[in-house]
Amino acid sequence: MKLPHLRIGSLDIGFPVVQAALSGYSDWPMRMLAREHGASYTLCEVMLDQFLVAFRDRSKNKHFLYNSIEEQPVAGQLMGAEPLQFSLGAKRLVEAGFAVIDINFGCPVKKVLGRCRGGFHLSQPAIALEIIRRTRDIVPPQIPVTVKMRRGIDDSEASREQFFEILSGGFEAGLAAATVHGRTVLQRYNGPSRWEFLKDVKQAFPNQTILGSGDLFTAPDCLRMLSETGVDGVTVARGAIGNPWIFEQTRALAGGLPLPPPPSLFRQRAVMQRHWMLAEQIYGEAHTGMLMRKFGIKYSTSHPQAIDVRSAFARVRSRDEWWAALDRWYAEDQPGVYPSPESHRVQGSGCS
Secondary structure, eight states: OOOOOEEETTEEEESSEEEOOOTTTOSHHHHHHHHHTTOSOEEOOOEEHHHHHTOOOOTTTGGGGOOOGGGOSEEEEEEOSSHHHHHHHHHHHHHTTOSEEEEEEOOOOHHHHHTTOGGGGGGOHHHHHHHHHHHHHHSOTTSOEEEEEESOSSSSHHHHHHHHHHHHHHHHTTOOEEEEESSOTTTTTOSOOOHHHHHHHHHHOTTSEEEEESSOOSHHHHHHHHHHHOOSEEEEOGGGTTOTHHHHHHHHHHTTOOOOOOOOHHHHHHHHHHHHHHHHHHHOHHHHHHHHHHHHHHHGGGSTTHHHHHHHHHTOOSHHHHHHHHHHHSSSOOOOOOOOHHHHHSSOOSOO
């Protein structure tokens, strides 16, 4: 199929399958691996405006803002409650070198909603639009400002009207693109993502850049969303955790080639070794083990003995234990397996 050529403001992204912002996951190592395997654009995990305004460049938290030339363009995603502080947080992301500022109006986590952040803003269009305007005003004009939204707080007609009020006003205020998740905020990660809503949004804004999100766990899913909804791009969230191969698989299918086989165990091992080395660069050896455990669990879903491998990574605390797990379970090359969609749905990944 002929794919749309993705542009976000002045940025020429190209291939319209990108990695979403994933709270607790889409740090520099994960983003680098996504780019190396075919993602044309990535988003950093969401950051709070309060944290950014008070940020001091200390070794223990410098990884939050870390980005590199090799991964550009990369977006910094921002979440907060108060418009002025929100815009000041956006300024810090610009200063840190992010090429796009993405506003999070989609996070469905209860503690986030309770603090009037994330998806809560879909219930208050006036505040949401003030955040967009202030952010667009403070961010240099050459840097695109985008927004991530769910389809509303709930399935009521009032919620739908608020969604379109925010998106329409946001584009008038200078948004370069919007990513729309096909679930409601109250739905969280339960039930299907309604792709037909994405089609409605694209039809309502035919001249604006709309990206779709929700239930993208395989390469065919990515192409099917593009075909069925007419959106300009798709953002892979949970389906990319421990599975950077989804991007090269989608590129192959889009190019008219057969779906590549799942990565062999040796290919998986090579990526997992590289993931550790990248993580160690920014976290240090002493802190990398605990942080990598969650990724090991996700990588295990591509192993034919997934349950046993998952248990091994769940106990990892150190570099030696990570390498021991690789030596135990990835010592012989065997065919891998495609992760089942259920393996991604079992556990949410914070805001995405």
